[in-house]
Amino acid sequence: SQQGEEDPQALSIQEGENATMNCSYKTSINNLQWYRQNSGRGLVHLILIRSNEREKHSGRLRVTLDTSKKSSSLLITASRAADTASYFCATDANTPLVFGKGTRLSVIA
């Protein structure tokens, strides 16, 4: 299976701190995506990084991809209470997307 595995499963930080989540996967991929899910709601796409890219930024988000290690990291800088959510990585070699089980981030005000 190429299922991504996020690490840690849960993370609790203070507002203003940075949050880093990691994702590892098993097989070669075309792209890796990160999604956010607020409690019991649908997922929201955050960022996509292609297999030939090493780093990508979007606002307070920074994603890195290391295809040699089959891993990716998502960094959220200057976290806010509103960032409290679950974060999932999703990989695709061929459709469909395969999601990991997520990292539950709690940002304490």
Place this chain on the structure above:
Amino acid sequence: KAGVTQTPRYLIKTRGQQVTLSCSPISGHRSVSWYQQTPGQGLQFLFEYFSETQRNKGNFPGRFSGRQFSNSRSEMNVSTLELGDSALYLCASSLDTTSFEQFFGPGTRLTVL
């Protein structure tokens, strides 16, 4: 543009019943995927439809079925419900099969008693 809509949002059924969930994709999107989300198994892929054809199917029993209509709206059906079918069912649409970003609806929360 309106987002992906799913109806109903909440549903309570009893074991043995069947249920139909509906998904309307973003206007212009032709690909629709369905996922089941449970605390234990996480997000699991159910099916993907494009132009009324099922392109991919996940590892679920035949009690789970779906279809897509000519206007890209999709339905999924679960027959002979089991307690373990209690989950959040998420629908996602994308422009076509080459678009990697998926846009998710709010989900249908199914509870089987």
